[in-house]
Amino acid sequence: QVQLVESGGGLVQAGGSLRLSCAASGRTFSSYPMAMGWFCQAPGKEREFVAAISWGGASTGYADSVKGRFTISRDNAKNTVYLQMNSLKPEDTAVYYCAADPTKLLPTLPSEYDYWGQGTQVTVSS
Numbered sequence: 001q002v003q004l005v006e007s008g009g010g011l012v013q014a015g016g017s018l019r020l021s022c023a024a025s026g027r028t029f030s031s032y033p034m035a036m037g038w039f040c041q042a043p044g045k046e047r048e049f050v051a052a053i054s055w056g057g058a059s060t061g062y063a064d065s066v067k068g069r070f071t072i073s074r075d076n077a078k079n080t081v082y083l084q085m086n087s088l089k090p091e092d093t094a095v096y097y098c099a100a101d102p103t104k105l106l107p108t109l110p111s112e113y114d115y116w117g118q119g120t121q122v123t124v125s126s
């Protein structure tokens with residue numbers, strides 16, 4: 001089993017930055033390679049793909065809406081994945097979830113992920 005805990009959410013003004021972290025426990029990245037992803041879900045909307053990173057970090061993928069503004073990275077020695085969010089917009093307001101998948105290189109669909117965190121709220125004021 002893998003447990004994921006997100007942190008770093010909060011309230012920020014438009015144009016500001018936040019860095020989300022996702023700490024994994026239960027299995028280490030080195031012993032159980034997993035692709036990691038970030039998703040967001042706004043009230044009344046479906047969960048949407050934000051970014052993903054392969055288990056080694058060589059491959060990344062982003063939703064069009066965040067390209068050039070968000071950066072996903074990972075530190076396998078710390079079992080942690082990050083999402084650096086710059087130039088935030090009010091439409092980025094959502095609960096952000098971290099997810100892990102041990103079977104695919106760079107999954108982008110929620111159904112492809114096996115493990116999920118509880119989420120962290122990001123609110124961007126105008």
